[in-house]
Amino acid sequence: MMATVAVVDVVVGPSMHFLPLVSLGPAFAPLVGGWRRTACVGGTALLLCVGLAWYDNLTDVRRGSMTFASVVGVTIAGLLAVSMRRKREAELDSVRSIAEAAQRVLLKPVPRLAGRLRAAVSYTSAVAEARIGGDLYEVVAASQGVRVIVGDVQGNGLEAVETAAVVLGAFREAALDEADLVRVGRRLERSVARQLDGEKFVTAILAEVSGHQATFLNFGHPAPMVIRSDGTMHLPEPPAYALPLGLGEHGPAEPEPFGTDFLPGDQLLLYTDGIIEARDADGRFYPLTERAYLLKEPDPEAALESLRQDLLQHVNGPLQDDAAMLLLRYR
Incomplete structure (x- = not known):
């Protein structure tokens, strides 16, 4: 920036005085550097001012002195x-470390082995640099089988x-x-x-895998996806849809459990609406059912x-909503 000012001043000549613009260098230096770099840029600006003032015949002029x-x-x-920036960065680092500790407590890593099942989780926050959201x-x-929850809280932020912390604490x-799973749903x-x-709510789906049977309880959440060992896909749906958690007083008292076979070689994918509602540049939703073949990798x-x-390639940009996926397989 200072070099550009110097070149323009020399090319135009003493008739036009660009000397005051040299101060832009030390003005922007604190944005990208520390004390040493800012001081070096300031010293370079002073030397440049001396040279340009001599070239423009401003050494004895009040304007040149004011520029210095x-x-x-x-x-x-x-x-x-x-x-001040260093102090604020230190404070931000402290806050981030506390937030990361709270995040690890809230969304603990799921056990890779749970009973006879293997579990894997993917979470992508819509907020840059955030690890958790809604x-x-x-x-x-549990003794009755492996119990799972995937949910989506209305809204965002703290x-x-x-x-989410309330729901997870109650579920654990x-x-x-x-x-049974119905009583778990009542507690939640x-x-x-x-x-x-008011009208705030949490959509959630609860699942229990026991033996070769998977039982679900759906509180207004997207249907689970079961991928069979032969590659076919099934979306189990409840006999009647229930309202999300928090809105039970406005509808049926509780959802009805429903189930499906879950055999060795099958896969169970639970996800939030941030997956199926992700849009590409043309406004097309992400075709999750058509991408089930991507789950053929041996490692979950x-x-x-x-x-x-x-999903990220489909969106080709930042997600507009948090996106969580949980995959279950037999060992």
Whole structure:
């Protein structure tokens, strides 16, 4: 920037004075450098001012002196800005470390082995650099079988994270204590009803895999996807759709459980609407059912990553909503 000002000043000649623009160098230096770099840029600007002032015959002119003073003042201000920026960066690093600890407590890594099942999770936040948002998931190996939840909290931000913490806390306790999935759902409904006010809600699907049977409880959530060992796909649907968690008083008291066979070689994919509602540049939704073949990878984590990369390629940009996927297979 300063070199451009110097070249233009020399080319145009002493008739036009571009000397004051040299102060742009030390003005922008604090944005990309530290104290040393800012001081070096300020010193270079002063030397450049001396040379251009001599070339423009401004060494004895008041305007030249004011330019020197402005460069010194901007350099000092830049050094102060660097000090403030470093302090704020340190505070931000501290806040991030606390937030990451809270995130690890809220969305703990799911166990890779749960009973007779292998589990894998993929989570992509719509907020840059965030690891959690309004989507939630958990896998619990209980005596009755492996119990799973995938949900989506209405809204975003800290309020959504707080609600997700309530749902996950209630599920982790109920999954170990309650005898069946319906009672787990009742515990969740009571917890969410106490937490949420007005028309806020949480869509969720609960699953229990016991033996060679998968049982589901759907609270207004996208249907689970079962991929059979022969490559065929099945989307189990409930006999009657129930309202999301938090809206139980406006409809049926509780959803009806429904199930399907889940045999060795089959795969169960639970996901949030951030997957199926992701759009490309032409407004087309992501065709999840047509991409089920991407889950053929032997390693479940690699299979989910292939599906995630295909989703990002479909969107060709940042996601507009959080996207969570949870994959279950037999060992």
